[in-house]
Amino acid sequence: MDTNVYFLEMLAAERLAELRAARARAGLLSPTPRRNASPLRELLGLALIRAGRWLARRSAARRRARLARA
Incomplete structure (x- = not known):
């Protein structure tokens, strides 16, 4: 079974956006x-x-x- 690379990239981008938004809210x-x-x-x-x-x-x-002399 082949993994859809585009889907994984979109999933990662979405998760990063969620994490950045959560971090911004926590910072505020x-x-x-x-x-x-x-x-x-x-x-x-x-x-x-x-x-x-x-x-x-x-x-x-x-x-x-020392190693050179030995």
Whole structure:
């Protein structure tokens, strides 16, 4: 039995429209307050991410050097 692709696309589009409408209604009824992160918190988070990436690169370079010598 062959599946009708057009029908599935239309069904998915209709379901997405329903979900978007429900989300819009929910957003209008109960807006969720968004808490803004402090600049210090953002800077600290970015610094930790950069430090982690730097450490990962450094340890990977050491592993490559050890493997090259072996």
